[in-house]
Amino acid sequence: MTDARTPSGASAPSDAEIAALDAHWRAANYLAVGQIYLMANPLLEEPLAPEHIKPRLLGHWGTSPGLNLVHTHLNRIVRTRKRRAMCVWGPGHGGPAVLANSWLEGSYSETYPDVSRDRAGMGALFKQFSFPGGVPSHVAPETPGSIHEGGELGYALTHAYGAAFDHPELLVACVVGDGEAETGPLAASWHSNKFLDPVHDGAVLPVLHLNGYKIANPTVLARLPEDELDALLRGYGHDPVYVEGDEPAVVHRALAAAMDLAVDRIDGYQRAARSEGASARPRWPMIVLRTPKGWTGPEEVDGLPVENTWRAHQVPLPGVRDNPDHLRQLEEWMRSYRPEELFDSEGRPTAQVLECVPEGTARLGATPYANGGLLLRDLPLPPLENHAVRVDRPGTVLHEPTRILGGLLEDVMAATADRRNFRVVGPDETESNRLGALYEATGKAWQAEVLPTDEHLARDGRVMEVLSEHLCQGWLEGYLLTGRHGLFSSYEAFAHIVDSMVNQHIKWLRTSRRLHWRAPVASLNYLLTSHVWRQDHNGFSHQDPGFVDHILNKSPEVVRVYMPPDANTLLSTADHVLRSRDYVNVIVAGKQPGFDWLTLDEARAHCARGAGVWEWAGTEDGSREPDVVLACAGDVPTLETMAAAGLLRRHLPELAVRVVNVVDMTRLLPHEEHPHGMPDAEYDAVFTRDRPVIFAYHGYPWLVHRLAYRRAGHSHLHVRGYKEEGTTTTPFDMVVRNDLDRYRLVMDVLDRVPGLGVRAVAVRQAMADARTRHHAWIREHGTDMPEVADWAWEG
């Protein structure tokens, strides 16, 4: 079913060009097989012997010939059309293919001079693959030209779109495997084309590779009737071009024609939008490539079909060292590519092989777009003074912290109107999360139909709203890794939707940081709001503060978690993370009105320390260690802690109370375990070594124990937090249900400070009475009782 249409703008390749493309493809296939199998004799200069074979055969052959085919033809497009392009390789387990192409074009040897483009380098390329101390079997940060780790599947297309946004000159090809196409994130990401602006964004060219099989099963898309598949892809908003076959020369011609046709159409749409003011959403082209899994590999092994079945997925010929038949079959397979035509006597690729390869940074393995730090420009951040709230006295004025942040983000958005290197993504929550000021500076990206009642939709908007955390995350990752900045705002509980995606991004950053040639990229910044304590509209279904637990399990050199307690600390934190590089920063902050505690200067100082004593909030006089430490992290726990401190001041004025607030959770970790971790001496100075510490924490309480268990004072540390007692109720009832309320905190103090005597009994009774009053009041009124609702700091 090869598409018969011919490209309008480019001439069909000649026979010699086809032969050269085929030579490049064969060379790449040869190199892919060699990586999986050989540790010596790379050019087959002698007959293959067991000692040339790796002891452990690891890798994925099945997808590799398809990736090699696409790479070969992308080379042609880049070279003949002088296109700036990059490619996202969805089937990243085809690492051997991408490495082979990088080696052929020379970018690999430039990046890793030890792996030269000659016989010795070919040997090194082969041996290092999936070998201890070598390179991963999947596409990874180590792979030149990649922004997309092989491994967990589903994110190729979102990464491609992220790369294309605000890069109008860029063509991002994206190979989507038919296995990956079954995943949810991938299935949703086809609709990314409703968010791609033909004027300000580049183009994405998806290549759906139907090779028919996963590890052990056929794929759904490969087994649909043709009309159903075509309807599906048109329903996704694409105009598919089909290429199918198992005869190389035919497929080369068809794929070259399909790529020309697709790029012609892309050019046409972009021209129409950019020069002629066309506003209709393009039905962007895509290519459907149907070729056999493990194409050109062994047809049959031990009497079972392999090529074009799932058996070709990994290592089609097993046990080659010990099985002379398999060894012979491997040698025949490798010689079938006619390596003597492809590499000269020194192991260098021949001129014919390299005919399609572009030059310099146009090469897919050398493009700066895939090493985005090279393109990164600092954000123009405004002075925080322009947005800070005035705090004459702490705990008396209320602001919605994220709304204040919205003003800062508006400034950043406005200041990047020309350079367009900043985006904010969110799953339909930007307004709900109080960041609506952004719409003063930009709109919401939207290429679908617009009705008169709509607000803030704009073809060139840089706020991205779609009801898919997966798309938000994937777009942003792609955007950051290609050299731009961004922020992801999300309901706290639903950040778990992208647990596994951020996992993969953290791994990417952790590895990238260890590679000298990868330039630092902007951090991935989360703003988690609509948090566990304030789900008034929703309740238990929306409550879970565990995303930070997940984050803090990961590589300490990459992860940062901040819990600013008020508006000015949020501003200072946001300013910090937006300047940072190569981190994943998680900020947890409230969107509901909350008390301001610190002036901007105080906030800056406090955030710089990350955790510290709020002297003004306690009752110690500095002459001795306090009797008790009230520590807190998070806006709601800070409020309850301050209220508890007020109660203690009133009821037990002689008690020396210290109040500590923690903004940067990693300060609690030992210094040896995290670069932000406090040295023990500092920790002891803040928290004491032996005084009771009542820690009111935003999330699961055991997180604090897990961070602080090595500290001298750990056995005196008592943590209150969220313990899964959630429902639809008032803010104060939520903290009561979880024993995080001010009255309980005071009772915790009474339980732990020795020698309080009879006064403690009376105070305890007063606290218990207050909780009883709360329960009675809320049942009747459905609101928080006045002594809570009207509370303000009196210190």
Added chain:
Amino acid sequence: MTDARTPSGASAPSDAEIAALDAHWRAANYLAVGQIYLMANPLLEEPLAPEHIKPRLLGHWGTSPGLNLVHTHLNRIVRTRKRRAMCVWGPGHGGPAVLANSWLEGSYSETYPDVSRDRAGMGALFKQFSFPGGVPSHVAPETPGSIHEGGELGYALTHAYGAAFDHPELLVACVVGDGEAETGPLAASWHSNKFLDPVHDGAVLPVLHLNGYKIANPTVLARLPEDELDALLRGYGHDPVYVEGDEPAVVHRALAAAMDLAVDRIDGYQRAARSEGASARPRWPMIVLRTPKGWTGPEEVDGLPVENTWRAHQVPLPGVRDNPDHLRQLEEWMRSYRPEELFDSEGRPTAQVLECVPEGTARLGATPYANGGLLLRDLPLPPLENHAVRVDRPGTVLHEPTRILGGLLEDVMAATADRRNFRVVGPDETESNRLGALYEATGKAWQAEVLPTDEHLARDGRVMEVLSEHLCQGWLEGYLLTGRHGLFSSYEAFAHIVDSMVNQHIKWLRTSRRLHWRAPVASLNYLLTSHVWRQDHNGFSHQDPGFVDHILNKSPEVVRVYMPPDANTLLSTADHVLRSRDYVNVIVAGKQPGFDWLTLDEARAHCARGAGVWEWAGTEDGSREPDVVLACAGDVPTLETMAAAGLLRRHLPELAVRVVNVVDMTRLLPHEEHPHGMPDAEYDAVFTRDRPVIFAYHGYPWLVHRLAYRRAGHSHLHVRGYKEEGTTTTPFDMVVRNDLDRYRLVMDVLDRVPGLGVRAVAVRQAMADARTRHHAWIREHGTDMPEVADWAWEG
């Protein structure tokens, strides 16, 4: 664009029937509004006054009229066709609608007698909604007739399919909101129809409700051109029937006709497959319902359009208590439903309202399918003796534990061939995870094209393989909640993909357990394999043992985590979890050949204790406390611990070493915090109070600290585990990189046991030498050195 085709098998409703349907719909709308706003005066027997209005207005109106419409018409289908049916309400934030319908049909009052079907009950229904101490604003376990929590969106359709599998008599309607349709999981789940057997499974009738808006944005699907939407749905394999309008009488007729048509087609497909042997995959019908968001609500509020915009999403009239205009508008709105025609003087629904409502357990709020524990039959589990491996001496024979488990699962699958109440789901990994024996008893569910080279595909298969963890999880949840059993096998690292889904399921179970009327359902059982230590084919991209950390943050009454160290303990664990109810059980087990340590009887005893001393592995003589405890959890840590114990036995025979193995991780928790937690006395008897404990743990080491920090011996606890040092390498190199290897464990002992004197120096050097040998060997050979590869227990 109302579809003009008329149903073939049912007569169109008369004018009187349409009037009755409309009365039911109006009544439900009235009740939905009442729940959001009123705390008194439910029948509007006096003019609305501020004191009738709730102080906090919380809930979601926008989707409610649409849900009420669908419920009304489903009632008609169930009643007129005597169909067994249930419904999954994707827009679960429309809780007021589902509650309204349950109250109208009487199932609510039967479940909650305090909320009677009369004036008083209506008052209670209104007040309790989103009120402290009342009911959640979303559909939740408390909602009769539901298996699907409102909250995180994306899983409606997978739940519906899960409910339909192996329930051939059941019609599962499923409302999919156009917001939810943007999520990845929902986008992928349309393809579930390639896995639905028209013979052995029931039918799913998706109702895509295009009300056009999310919280603050239009939806993608509602803004597609009609041809693109139609192509998309046909590409998903459906034959859509369109219903559109904003004129109630017209829409009632169109929707009744569409439902009749859809059910006729479903009946036809099922008849053809069941009686006539038709084997083509049906192009199942679905309904596209396009009605205004917040239909019948306020058209305009304060001069801004509300009905049919995103402003209708939650509470369209804010501040009603304080705003007399809004109060008046609310009263007009509620009276527009003509409540006096809908409810009699006692507040009971009139006969006309109830005309469409079915009887007894046919009612959607009373169906046992949505309270699946009522339908649950125990699994026929075989004697474990049939599958146990023989262990004459520990640590000398190797088995692949999951392959042994595969035999057990094969038996269960075979024994349920008739009753069909057991399924195994996996993302293309069942064979890879060594569970291939299942295919002796059943096939892989598959309704798409089959080629001659395919293996094990079967229309009636009960192994479900699709490359989407989201679908696996959603299908299984739906299957379990409707009264069946199952197992989800997954690569360990990729279980994080469903972090947020399992979150929601755990919340569901936690709440269900507290509801007397919800019968216990089978547990959700995970088998996590291809774990962090054995990613030979893949490397760092596939390494993350943190899913159990996520699980252990959740409600202790629901979650269980097991790490069986060998084949027989895995069998015993699996037997236990397959019998259990209302839990989420996570089993982490290896699929690679590993040593057998325990006979079946020993394994049973060990698993029953959950954690205990392996006396035969240590060197203590029972006369005194040991010098050191080597503890372990997980197969690879157990191997390294046993090897370390062997090294200590050889090098320091006088040292009294105790070996402890932990299968059930929650045993480490305090008894007060988890029902499985050991009492302190037991913990101290096993781990000692003051001896050094070197704990080799499968996952992130701080998890053990978080579980055990309250124990007396905690300051002597030293945990080794995975610390993100991953790559593509050998099994032993992985443990060395993470300092979990036998030599490091011995060094840890030397560091912590006092008084070992000069001998310790020599042993330490021997251990360091061994690590050096390892590094040299692996660089050269790419394999593990013989002293490791050939190691066996010599105790």
